[in-house]
Amino acid sequence: MLTSTERTARTRLRVTRTGTGRCRVRSAVTLSDPAASSLRPVLVHHDASTARVSLVPDGALLLAGDRVELDLAVDAGARLDLVEPGGTVAFAMRGGRAAWDVRATLGPGAVLAWAGEPFVVAAGAEVDRTLRVRLAAGAVLAIRESLVLGRHGEGPGRVRQRTEVLAGTEPVLVEELDLDPATAPALLGGHRVLSSVLVAGAPAPDGTDADRYDLEGGGTLWRRLGAQAHETDLSAVWRAVRDGTRSR
Template sequence: MDDLTRVGAYREAGRVRCDLRPGALSPRVLSTGRRTARVALVATRALLLGGDHVRIEVHVGEGVELELVEVSGTVAYAGRGRSASWDVEVRVDAGALLVWDALPFVVADGADVERTTRVSLADGGTQGDRGVALLRETLVLGRTGEVGGRLRSRTRVDLSGPVAPRILGGVGGTGESAPPGGSRRAWQEDPTRPERVRELFVEDLDLADDRTLPGILGESRVVDSALCLGARPPATASEPPSTSAPSRPGPPALTGPLRLDLDGPGVIARHLGASTHDAGIDAVVAAWTTAARAARVTDPPGAAPPPARGAPSTADLPETRTTLLTTGA
Protein backbone atom coordinates (compact mmCIF):
# COMPACT_ATOMS: atom_id res chain seq x y z
CA MET A 1 0.00 0.00 0.00
CA ASP A 2 1.35 3.41 -1.04
CA ASP A 3 0.30 6.14 1.42
CA LEU A 4 1.30 9.80 1.22
CA THR A 5 1.12 12.08 4.25
CA ARG A 6 1.80 15.78 3.68
CA VAL A 7 2.41 18.55 6.21
CA GLY A 8 2.97 22.15 5.19
CA ALA A 9 3.22 25.28 7.35
CA TYR A 10 3.25 28.75 5.78
CA ARG A 11 2.92 32.36 6.86
CA GLU A 12 -0.09 34.06 5.40
CA ALA A 13 -1.74 37.34 6.44
CA GLY A 14 0.41 37.59 9.55
CA ARG A 15 -0.24 34.09 10.88
CA VAL A 16 0.64 30.46 10.18
CA ARG A 17 -1.60 28.32 8.01
CA CYS A 18 -1.20 24.55 7.85
CA ASP A 19 -1.90 22.41 4.80
CA LEU A 20 -2.43 18.81 5.86
CA ARG A 21 -3.02 15.63 3.91
CA PRO A 22 -3.60 12.41 5.88
CA GLY A 23 -2.23 9.09 4.72
CA ALA A 24 -0.64 6.33 6.75
CA LEU A 25 -0.17 9.09 9.33
CA SER A 26 -2.84 11.62 10.21
CA PRO A 27 -1.41 15.12 10.88
CA ARG A 28 -3.36 17.08 13.49
CA VAL A 29 -2.75 20.68 14.53
CA LEU A 30 -1.92 21.08 18.21
CA SER A 31 -1.29 24.82 18.24
CA THR A 32 -0.30 27.76 16.06
CA GLY A 33 1.12 31.21 16.63
CA ARG A 34 2.22 34.13 14.49
CA ARG A 35 5.29 32.23 13.31
CA THR A 36 4.97 28.80 14.90
CA ALA A 37 2.97 25.61 14.52
CA ARG A 38 2.91 22.26 16.34
CA VAL A 39 1.49 19.29 14.47
CA ALA A 40 1.01 15.76 15.79
CA LEU A 41 1.51 12.69 13.59
CA VAL A 42 -0.90 9.88 14.48
CA ALA A 43 -0.75 6.46 12.82
CA THR A 44 -4.02 5.52 11.15
CA ARG A 45 -3.27 1.77 11.17
CA ALA A 46 -0.61 -0.76 12.10
CA LEU A 47 2.80 0.26 10.69
CA LEU A 48 4.87 -1.08 9.03
CA LEU A 49 3.60 -4.26 7.41
CA GLY A 50 5.08 -6.12 4.49
CA GLY A 51 4.21 -4.33 1.26
CA ASP A 52 3.66 -0.94 2.92
CA HIS A 53 5.21 2.08 1.21
CA VAL A 54 4.81 5.08 3.49
CA ARG A 55 5.70 8.53 2.17
CA ILE A 56 5.87 11.70 4.23
CA GLU A 57 6.35 15.16 2.74
CA VAL A 58 7.09 18.16 4.96
CA HIS A 59 7.42 21.76 3.78
CA VAL A 60 8.21 24.61 6.17
CA GLY A 61 7.61 28.02 4.61
CA GLU A 62 9.83 31.06 4.96
CA GLY A 63 10.19 32.32 8.53
CA VAL A 64 8.03 29.58 10.07
CA GLU A 65 8.92 27.24 12.93
CA LEU A 66 7.23 23.84 12.66
CA GLU A 67 7.45 21.19 15.36
CA LEU A 68 6.30 17.67 14.52
CA VAL A 69 5.21 15.54 17.48
CA GLU A 70 4.96 11.77 17.14
CA VAL A 71 2.32 10.16 19.34
CA SER A 72 3.88 6.68 19.19
CA GLY A 73 6.90 4.93 17.79
CA THR A 74 6.89 2.75 14.68
CA VAL A 75 7.41 -1.01 14.49
CA ALA A 76 8.25 -2.72 11.21
CA TYR A 77 6.78 -6.22 11.49
CA ALA A 78 7.79 -9.44 9.73
CA GLY A 79 6.91 -8.95 6.08
CA ARG A 80 6.46 -12.63 5.15
CA GLY A 81 8.76 -12.23 2.19
CA ARG A 82 7.66 -8.69 1.30
CA SER A 83 9.69 -5.56 1.97
CA ALA A 84 8.42 -2.21 3.23
CA SER A 85 9.63 1.35 2.75
CA TRP A 86 9.56 4.60 4.74
CA ASP A 87 10.31 7.65 2.59
CA VAL A 88 10.59 11.17 4.05
CA GLU A 89 10.99 14.31 1.93
CA VAL A 90 11.66 17.58 3.79
CA ARG A 91 11.96 21.13 2.47
CA VAL A 92 12.84 24.02 4.79
CA ASP A 93 12.71 27.52 3.31
CA ALA A 94 14.82 30.55 4.25
CA GLY A 95 14.69 31.54 7.91
CA ALA A 96 12.51 28.54 8.77
CA LEU A 97 13.03 25.87 11.42
CA LEU A 98 11.82 22.27 11.57
CA VAL A 99 12.01 20.37 14.87
CA TRP A 100 11.17 16.66 14.59
CA ASP A 101 12.10 14.68 17.70
CA ALA A 102 10.98 11.33 16.30
CA LEU A 103 10.22 8.33 18.48
CA PRO A 104 12.01 4.96 18.03
CA PHE A 105 11.76 3.10 14.73
CA VAL A 106 11.88 -0.62 15.60
CA VAL A 107 12.73 -3.31 13.03
CA ALA A 108 11.33 -6.63 14.29
CA ASP A 109 12.51 -10.11 13.32
CA GLY A 110 11.66 -10.93 9.72
CA ALA A 111 11.19 -7.31 8.60
CA ASP A 112 12.92 -5.93 5.51
CA VAL A 113 12.84 -2.13 5.45
CA GLU A 114 14.17 0.55 3.10
CA ARG A 115 14.21 3.91 4.86
CA THR A 116 15.06 7.13 3.01
CA THR A 117 15.29 10.70 4.28
CA ARG A 118 15.90 13.61 1.91
CA VAL A 119 16.24 17.15 3.23
CA SER A 120 16.52 20.35 1.19
CA LEU A 121 17.53 23.51 3.05
CA ALA A 122 17.31 26.99 1.56
CA ASP A 123 20.71 28.66 1.92
CA GLY A 124 20.73 32.44 1.87
CA GLY A 125 24.41 32.64 2.79
CA THR A 126 23.96 33.55 6.46
CA GLN A 127 22.56 31.61 9.39
CA GLY A 128 19.55 33.91 9.72
CA ASP A 129 18.64 33.37 6.06
CA ARG A 130 19.22 29.62 6.08
CA GLY A 131 16.65 26.91 6.68
CA VAL A 132 17.42 24.72 9.69
CA ALA A 133 16.22 21.19 10.39
CA LEU A 134 16.66 19.47 13.75
CA LEU A 135 15.87 15.78 13.36
CA ARG A 136 15.97 12.80 15.71
CA GLU A 137 16.40 9.28 14.34
CA THR A 138 16.37 6.31 16.71
CA LEU A 139 16.81 3.00 14.91
CA VAL A 140 16.21 -0.10 17.06
CA LEU A 141 17.08 -3.53 15.68
CA GLY A 142 14.63 -5.99 17.16
CA ARG A 143 12.16 -5.93 20.02
CA THR A 144 13.13 -7.34 23.40
CA GLY A 145 14.72 -10.76 22.90
CA GLU A 146 14.93 -10.36 19.10
CA VAL A 147 17.85 -9.90 16.73
CA GLY A 148 15.87 -7.71 14.33
CA GLY A 149 15.36 -7.77 10.60
CA ARG A 150 17.16 -6.05 7.75
CA LEU A 151 17.30 -2.25 7.57
CA ARG A 152 18.85 0.02 4.99
CA SER A 153 18.68 3.69 5.95
CA ARG A 154 19.75 6.42 3.52
CA THR A 155 20.00 10.11 4.34
CA ARG A 156 20.79 12.96 1.96
CA VAL A 157 20.84 16.64 2.89
CA ASP A 158 21.30 19.44 0.35
CA LEU A 159 21.79 23.19 0.64
CA SER A 160 20.12 25.04 -2.21
CA GLY A 161 20.21 28.74 -2.90
CA PRO A 162 19.59 31.40 -3.61
CA VAL A 163 16.01 30.32 -4.19
CA ALA A 164 14.18 32.77 -6.40
CA PRO A 165 10.48 31.89 -6.27
CA ARG A 166 7.89 34.03 -7.98
CA ILE A 167 4.55 34.08 -6.16
CA LEU A 168 1.67 35.05 -8.39
CA GLY A 169 -1.27 36.93 -6.99
CA GLY A 170 0.29 40.11 -5.66
CA VAL A 171 2.18 38.68 -2.66
CA GLY A 172 5.91 39.26 -2.53
CA GLY A 173 8.55 40.89 -0.40
CA THR A 174 6.36 40.71 2.71
CA GLY A 175 8.07 37.87 4.54
CA GLU A 176 5.12 35.61 3.83
CA SER A 177 5.23 32.16 2.30
CA ALA A 178 2.87 29.99 0.32
CA PRO A 179 2.55 26.32 -0.56
CA PRO A 180 3.54 25.13 -4.01
CA GLY A 181 0.36 24.57 -5.95
CA GLY A 182 -1.67 26.13 -3.12
CA SER A 183 -5.38 26.64 -3.58
CA ARG A 184 -5.20 30.44 -3.29
CA ARG A 185 -1.85 31.22 -4.94
CA ALA A 186 0.27 29.71 -7.66
CA TRP A 187 3.95 29.02 -7.02
CA GLN A 188 6.61 29.11 -9.70
CA GLU A 189 10.37 29.08 -9.66
CA ASP A 190 12.11 31.70 -11.75
CA PRO A 191 13.67 29.76 -14.66
CA THR A 192 16.28 32.49 -15.17
CA ARG A 193 17.83 31.87 -11.72
CA PRO A 194 18.45 28.17 -11.18
CA GLU A 195 19.21 26.93 -7.69
CA ARG A 196 22.75 26.13 -6.66
CA VAL A 197 22.65 22.80 -4.86
CA ARG A 198 25.48 21.36 -2.81
CA GLU A 199 25.57 18.31 -0.61
CA LEU A 200 25.78 18.85 3.14
CA PHE A 201 25.44 15.26 4.38
CA VAL A 202 25.11 11.87 2.67
CA GLU A 203 24.90 8.57 4.55
CA ASP A 204 23.97 5.00 3.61
CA LEU A 205 23.57 2.54 6.50
CA ASP A 206 23.15 -1.04 5.27
CA LEU A 207 22.33 -2.95 8.44
CA ALA A 208 21.99 -6.48 7.12
CA ASP A 209 22.83 -9.78 8.83
CA ASP A 210 26.55 -8.99 8.98
CA ARG A 211 25.97 -5.91 11.16
CA THR A 212 26.91 -7.91 14.28
CA LEU A 213 30.49 -8.30 13.08
CA PRO A 214 33.21 -6.41 14.98
CA GLY A 215 33.76 -2.96 13.53
CA ILE A 216 30.15 -2.53 12.40
CA LEU A 217 27.62 -2.65 15.26
CA GLY A 218 28.86 -5.62 17.22
CA GLU A 219 26.52 -6.18 20.16
CA SER A 220 24.81 -2.79 19.75
CA ARG A 221 21.21 -2.83 18.60
CA VAL A 222 20.35 0.88 18.90
CA VAL A 223 21.57 3.63 16.57
CA ASP A 224 20.34 6.87 18.13
CA SER A 225 21.13 10.08 16.23
CA ALA A 226 20.36 13.79 16.45
CA LEU A 227 20.98 15.87 13.33
CA CYS A 228 21.18 19.66 13.37
CA LEU A 229 21.28 20.67 9.72
CA GLY A 230 21.81 24.23 8.55
CA ALA A 231 23.38 25.42 11.83
CA ARG A 232 26.13 24.35 14.20
CA PRO A 233 25.13 24.68 17.86
CA PRO A 234 27.76 24.74 20.61
CA ALA A 235 28.67 21.49 22.34
CA THR A 236 26.56 20.46 25.31
CA ALA A 237 27.73 19.02 28.61
CA SER A 238 26.58 15.53 27.53
CA GLU A 239 28.69 15.57 24.35
CA PRO A 240 32.35 14.59 24.19
CA PRO A 241 34.64 16.86 22.12
CA SER A 242 34.07 16.74 18.37
CA THR A 243 35.96 14.10 16.41
CA SER A 244 36.79 16.62 13.69
CA ALA A 245 40.16 17.30 15.35
CA PRO A 246 41.24 14.39 17.58
CA SER A 247 43.74 15.35 20.27
CA ARG A 248 45.47 11.97 20.34
CA PRO A 249 45.66 8.89 18.12
CA GLY A 250 43.44 5.91 18.69
CA PRO A 251 39.71 5.60 19.37
CA PRO A 252 38.24 8.26 21.66
CA ALA A 253 37.08 7.36 25.16
CA LEU A 254 33.38 8.15 24.86
CA THR A 255 31.42 9.37 27.85
CA GLY A 256 28.30 10.32 25.90
CA PRO A 257 27.00 10.66 22.35
CA LEU A 258 29.68 11.04 19.70
CA ARG A 259 29.61 14.52 18.12
CA LEU A 260 30.46 14.80 14.42
CA ASP A 261 30.84 18.32 12.98
CA LEU A 262 30.08 18.43 9.27
CA ASP A 263 32.20 20.32 6.76
CA GLY A 264 29.29 22.70 6.22
CA PRO A 265 26.74 24.16 8.65
CA GLY A 266 25.63 21.10 10.56
CA VAL A 267 26.46 18.61 13.29
CA ILE A 268 25.44 15.07 14.24
CA ALA A 269 25.36 13.44 17.67
CA ARG A 270 25.22 9.64 17.65
CA HIS A 271 25.10 6.84 20.19
CA LEU A 272 25.49 3.11 19.58
CA GLY A 273 24.31 0.92 22.43
CA ALA A 274 22.08 -1.83 23.71
CA SER A 275 19.15 0.40 24.75
CA THR A 276 17.67 3.84 24.19
CA HIS A 277 17.64 4.77 27.88
CA ASP A 278 21.39 5.36 28.23
CA ALA A 279 21.93 7.16 24.91
CA GLY A 280 22.05 10.73 26.24
CA ILE A 281 20.55 12.06 23.00
CA ASP A 282 17.51 13.54 24.77
CA ALA A 283 19.64 16.21 26.45
CA VAL A 284 21.40 16.98 23.17
CA VAL A 285 18.12 17.46 21.30
CA ALA A 286 16.76 19.73 24.05
CA ALA A 287 19.90 21.90 24.06
CA TRP A 288 20.09 22.12 20.27
CA THR A 289 16.41 23.01 20.01
CA THR A 290 16.87 25.86 22.49
CA ALA A 291 19.91 27.13 20.58
CA ALA A 292 18.17 26.92 17.19
CA ARG A 293 15.14 28.82 18.44
CA ALA A 294 17.29 31.50 20.05
CA ALA A 295 19.15 32.05 16.77
CA ARG A 296 16.01 32.64 14.73
CA VAL A 297 15.18 36.10 13.44
CA THR A 298 12.04 37.36 15.17
CA ASP A 299 9.74 40.28 14.51
CA PRO A 300 11.34 43.66 15.33
CA PRO A 301 10.05 45.53 18.40
CA GLY A 302 6.89 47.47 17.68
CA ALA A 303 5.94 45.36 14.67
CA ALA A 304 2.31 45.74 13.66
CA PRO A 305 -0.05 42.91 14.68
CA PRO A 306 -1.71 40.82 11.97
CA PRO A 307 -4.88 42.26 10.42
CA ALA A 308 -8.19 41.43 12.06
CA ARG A 309 -10.46 38.85 10.46
CA GLY A 310 -13.49 39.30 12.64
CA ALA A 311 -11.99 37.02 15.30
CA PRO A 312 -9.20 37.31 17.87
CA SER A 313 -5.74 37.20 16.33
CA THR A 314 -3.52 34.22 17.08
CA ALA A 315 -1.03 36.79 18.41
CA ASP A 316 -3.44 37.33 21.33
CA LEU A 317 -3.74 33.62 22.08
CA PRO A 318 -1.32 31.59 24.22
CA GLU A 319 1.03 29.37 22.25
CA THR A 320 -0.54 26.26 23.80
CA ARG A 321 -4.06 27.00 22.63
CA THR A 322 -5.15 25.10 19.55
CA THR A 323 -5.98 27.32 16.58
CA LEU A 324 -7.39 25.45 13.59
CA LEU A 325 -6.26 27.14 10.40
CA THR A 326 -5.96 24.08 8.19
CA THR A 327 -6.85 23.15 4.67
CA GLY A 328 -6.40 20.09 2.52
CA ALA A 329 -7.85 16.62 2.37
Protein backbone atom coordinates in the same frame (compact mmCIF):
# COMPACT_ATOMS: atom_id res chain seq x y z
CA MET B 1 11.18 -1.99 -5.05
CA LEU B 2 7.86 -3.06 -3.57
CA THR B 3 5.43 -5.23 -5.48
CA SER B 4 2.25 -4.25 -7.28
CA THR B 5 0.34 -5.23 -4.12
CA GLU B 6 1.85 -2.33 -2.16
CA ARG B 7 -0.42 0.05 -0.26
CA THR B 8 0.80 3.64 -0.60
CA ALA B 9 -0.21 6.31 1.90
CA ARG B 10 1.09 9.79 1.08
CA THR B 11 0.81 12.58 3.64
CA ARG B 12 1.45 16.17 2.56
CA LEU B 13 1.99 18.92 5.09
CA ARG B 14 2.80 22.57 4.40
CA VAL B 15 3.33 25.48 6.79
CA THR B 16 3.23 29.06 5.51
CA ARG B 17 3.83 32.24 7.46
CA THR B 18 1.11 34.72 6.53
CA GLY B 19 2.19 37.77 8.53
CA THR B 20 -1.23 38.10 10.16
CA GLY B 21 -2.86 36.08 12.93
CA ARG B 22 -1.78 32.46 12.68
CA CYS B 23 0.40 30.70 10.14
CA ARG B 24 -1.40 28.62 7.53
CA VAL B 25 -1.19 24.82 7.91
CA ARG B 26 -2.36 22.68 5.02
CA SER B 27 -2.39 18.90 4.96
CA ALA B 28 -3.74 16.07 2.82
CA VAL B 29 -3.60 12.29 2.97
CA THR B 30 -3.88 10.22 -0.22
CA LEU B 31 -4.35 6.44 -0.13
CA SER B 32 -3.80 4.06 -3.03
CA ASP B 33 -5.89 1.48 -1.18
CA PRO B 34 -8.63 2.09 1.42
CA ALA B 35 -6.86 -0.47 3.62
CA ALA B 36 -3.58 1.47 3.64
CA SER B 37 -2.38 2.80 6.99
CA SER B 38 -1.14 6.38 7.02
CA LEU B 39 0.37 9.14 9.12
CA ARG B 40 -2.35 11.61 10.04
CA PRO B 41 -1.17 15.16 10.90
CA VAL B 42 -2.89 16.51 14.01
CA LEU B 43 -2.43 20.22 14.66
CA VAL B 44 -1.53 20.72 18.32
CA HIS B 45 -0.76 24.44 18.29
CA HIS B 46 -0.03 27.27 15.89
CA ASP B 47 0.68 30.96 16.12
CA ALA B 48 1.89 33.66 13.74
CA SER B 49 5.02 31.78 12.68
CA THR B 50 5.04 28.28 14.24
CA ALA B 51 2.98 25.12 13.89
CA ARG B 52 3.27 22.13 16.21
CA VAL B 53 1.97 18.96 14.59
CA SER B 54 1.70 15.39 15.86
CA LEU B 55 2.09 12.56 13.32
CA VAL B 56 -0.50 10.01 14.45
CA PRO B 57 -0.52 6.53 12.88
CA ASP B 58 -3.91 5.83 11.34
CA GLY B 59 -3.77 2.04 11.46
CA ALA B 60 -1.02 -0.52 12.05
CA LEU B 61 2.43 0.47 10.76
CA LEU B 62 4.54 -1.05 9.27
CA LEU B 63 3.32 -4.22 7.61
CA ALA B 64 4.44 -6.01 4.45
CA GLY B 65 3.44 -4.00 1.39
CA ASP B 66 3.13 -0.67 3.23
CA ARG B 67 4.65 2.38 1.59
CA VAL B 68 4.48 5.46 3.80
CA GLU B 69 5.37 8.74 2.09
CA LEU B 70 5.64 12.05 3.93
CA ASP B 71 6.10 15.29 1.97
CA LEU B 72 6.91 18.34 4.12
CA ALA B 73 7.21 21.96 3.05
CA VAL B 74 8.09 24.77 5.46
CA ASP B 75 7.90 28.08 3.66
CA ALA B 76 10.04 31.17 4.21
CA GLY B 77 10.27 32.30 7.83
CA ALA B 78 7.93 29.61 9.15
CA ARG B 79 8.65 26.91 11.74
CA LEU B 80 7.31 23.36 11.98
CA ASP B 81 7.71 21.32 15.16
CA LEU B 82 6.91 17.65 14.53
CA VAL B 83 6.24 15.19 17.34
CA GLU B 84 5.22 11.55 17.41
CA PRO B 85 2.89 10.00 20.02
CA GLY B 86 4.98 6.82 20.07
CA GLY B 87 7.52 4.76 18.19
CA THR B 88 7.02 2.81 14.97
CA VAL B 89 7.44 -0.95 14.66
CA ALA B 90 8.15 -2.67 11.36
CA PHE B 91 6.70 -6.13 11.99
CA ALA B 92 7.82 -9.48 10.53
CA MET B 93 6.94 -9.51 6.83
CA ARG B 94 7.30 -13.15 5.78
CA GLY B 95 9.30 -12.32 2.69
CA GLY B 96 7.53 -9.03 1.98
CA ARG B 97 8.91 -5.50 2.26
CA ALA B 98 7.84 -2.04 3.31
CA ALA B 99 9.05 1.50 2.62
CA TRP B 100 9.21 4.72 4.64
CA ASP B 101 10.05 7.79 2.54
CA VAL B 102 10.33 11.36 3.88
CA ARG B 103 10.98 14.41 1.69
CA ALA B 104 11.25 17.91 3.14
CA THR B 105 11.84 21.32 1.58
CA LEU B 106 12.70 24.29 3.80
CA GLY B 107 12.40 27.82 2.45
CA PRO B 108 14.65 30.78 3.36
CA GLY B 109 14.84 31.19 7.13
CA ALA B 110 12.50 28.24 7.76
CA VAL B 111 12.93 25.80 10.67
CA LEU B 112 11.99 22.12 10.91
CA ALA B 113 12.44 20.50 14.33
CA TRP B 114 11.43 16.83 14.40
CA ALA B 115 11.44 14.95 17.71
CA GLY B 116 11.38 11.42 16.31
CA GLU B 117 10.54 8.38 18.44
CA PRO B 118 12.22 4.94 18.11
CA PHE B 119 11.88 3.14 14.78
CA VAL B 120 11.99 -0.61 15.54
CA VAL B 121 12.84 -3.14 12.84
CA ALA B 122 11.57 -6.45 14.22
CA ALA B 123 12.98 -9.84 13.28
CA GLY B 124 11.70 -10.80 9.84
CA ALA B 125 11.00 -7.23 8.75
CA GLU B 126 12.55 -5.69 5.63
CA VAL B 127 12.34 -1.91 5.25
CA ASP B 128 13.66 0.73 2.86
CA ARG B 129 13.84 3.99 4.81
CA THR B 130 14.83 7.33 3.26
CA LEU B 131 15.09 10.93 4.42
CA ARG B 132 15.76 13.70 1.89
CA VAL B 133 15.90 17.32 3.03
CA ARG B 134 16.76 20.45 1.04
CA LEU B 135 17.49 23.69 2.90
CA ALA B 136 17.34 27.17 1.40
CA ALA B 137 19.55 30.00 2.68
CA GLY B 138 19.17 30.54 6.42
CA ALA B 139 17.00 27.45 6.95
CA VAL B 140 17.56 25.14 9.93
CA LEU B 141 16.94 21.43 10.33
CA ALA B 142 17.00 19.71 13.73
CA ILE B 143 16.04 16.06 13.95
CA ARG B 144 16.23 13.32 16.57
CA GLU B 145 15.92 9.65 15.70
CA SER B 146 16.58 6.22 17.13
CA LEU B 147 16.89 3.05 15.06
CA VAL B 148 16.30 -0.18 17.02
CA LEU B 149 17.22 -3.50 15.42
CA GLY B 150 14.90 -6.10 16.84
CA ARG B 151 12.50 -6.02 19.75
CA HIS B 152 13.68 -7.10 23.18
CA GLY B 153 15.01 -10.65 23.10
CA GLU B 154 14.91 -11.11 19.33
CA GLY B 155 17.31 -10.61 16.44
CA PRO B 156 17.21 -7.73 13.94
CA GLY B 157 15.28 -7.41 10.75
CA ARG B 158 16.75 -5.75 7.68
CA VAL B 159 16.76 -2.01 7.02
CA ARG B 160 18.26 -0.04 4.17
CA GLN B 161 18.49 3.53 5.34
CA ARG B 162 19.54 6.54 3.28
CA THR B 163 19.83 10.10 4.59
CA GLU B 164 20.47 13.03 2.28
CA VAL B 165 20.55 16.59 3.62
CA LEU B 166 21.48 19.37 1.20
CA ALA B 167 22.02 23.08 1.84
CA GLY B 168 21.11 24.36 -1.59
CA THR B 169 23.04 21.92 -3.75
CA GLU B 170 25.85 21.32 -1.25
CA PRO B 171 25.72 18.11 0.82
CA VAL B 172 25.59 18.43 4.60
CA LEU B 173 25.08 14.73 5.30
CA VAL B 174 24.77 11.84 2.85
CA GLU B 175 24.74 8.44 4.53
CA GLU B 176 23.70 4.94 3.57
CA LEU B 177 23.27 2.06 6.01
CA ASP B 178 22.39 -1.47 4.95
CA LEU B 179 21.86 -3.53 8.08
CA ASP B 180 20.62 -7.11 8.23
CA PRO B 181 20.95 -10.02 10.67
CA ALA B 182 24.29 -11.02 9.12
CA THR B 183 25.97 -7.61 8.89
CA ALA B 184 24.47 -5.57 11.73
CA PRO B 185 26.37 -7.24 14.60
CA ALA B 186 29.73 -6.57 12.91
CA LEU B 187 28.94 -3.06 11.66
CA LEU B 188 27.45 -1.91 14.96
CA GLY B 189 29.86 -3.75 17.25
CA GLY B 190 27.18 -6.01 18.67
CA HIS B 191 24.86 -3.12 19.51
CA ARG B 192 21.20 -3.00 18.46
CA VAL B 193 20.28 0.66 19.09
CA LEU B 194 21.61 3.59 17.05
CA SER B 195 20.49 7.04 18.26
CA SER B 196 21.26 10.32 16.54
CA VAL B 197 20.64 14.05 16.72
CA LEU B 198 21.37 16.17 13.65
CA VAL B 199 21.37 19.94 13.27
CA ALA B 200 22.07 21.73 10.01
CA GLY B 201 22.03 25.47 9.42
CA ALA B 202 22.70 26.39 13.07
CA PRO B 203 25.75 26.07 15.36
CA ALA B 204 26.08 23.28 17.90
CA PRO B 205 25.02 24.35 21.41
CA ASP B 206 27.64 24.81 24.10
CA GLY B 207 28.28 21.87 26.41
CA THR B 208 27.45 19.17 23.86
CA ASP B 209 30.92 17.93 22.94
CA ALA B 210 30.41 14.26 23.84
CA ASP B 211 29.52 11.91 20.96
CA ARG B 212 29.67 14.88 18.59
CA TYR B 213 30.82 14.96 14.98
CA ASP B 214 31.26 18.29 13.20
CA LEU B 215 30.39 17.78 9.55
CA GLU B 216 32.39 19.32 6.73
CA GLY B 217 29.20 20.62 5.16
CA GLY B 218 28.45 22.76 8.19
CA GLY B 219 26.13 20.57 10.27
CA THR B 220 26.66 18.66 13.51
CA LEU B 221 25.79 15.04 14.26
CA TRP B 222 25.61 13.39 17.68
CA ARG B 223 25.46 9.59 17.73
CA ARG B 224 25.46 6.81 20.30
CA LEU B 225 25.35 3.02 20.07
CA GLY B 226 24.05 0.71 22.74
CA ALA B 227 22.48 -2.64 23.50
CA GLN B 228 19.45 -0.94 25.09
CA ALA B 229 17.68 2.32 24.36
CA HIS B 230 18.59 3.93 27.69
CA GLU B 231 22.29 3.49 26.86
CA THR B 232 21.93 5.73 23.82
CA ASP B 233 19.92 8.53 25.41
CA LEU B 234 20.59 11.89 23.74
CA SER B 235 17.67 13.77 25.31
CA ALA B 236 19.90 16.47 26.87
CA VAL B 237 21.54 17.13 23.51
CA TRP B 238 18.17 17.23 21.80
CA ARG B 239 16.78 19.75 24.28
CA ALA B 240 19.82 21.99 23.80
CA VAL B 241 19.57 21.77 20.01
CA ARG B 242 15.80 22.34 19.97
CA ASP B 243 16.02 25.29 22.35
CA GLY B 244 18.84 26.76 20.28
CA THR B 245 16.64 26.76 17.17
CA ARG B 246 13.88 28.58 19.09
CA SER B 247 16.21 31.42 20.02
CA ARG B 248 16.91 32.26 16.39
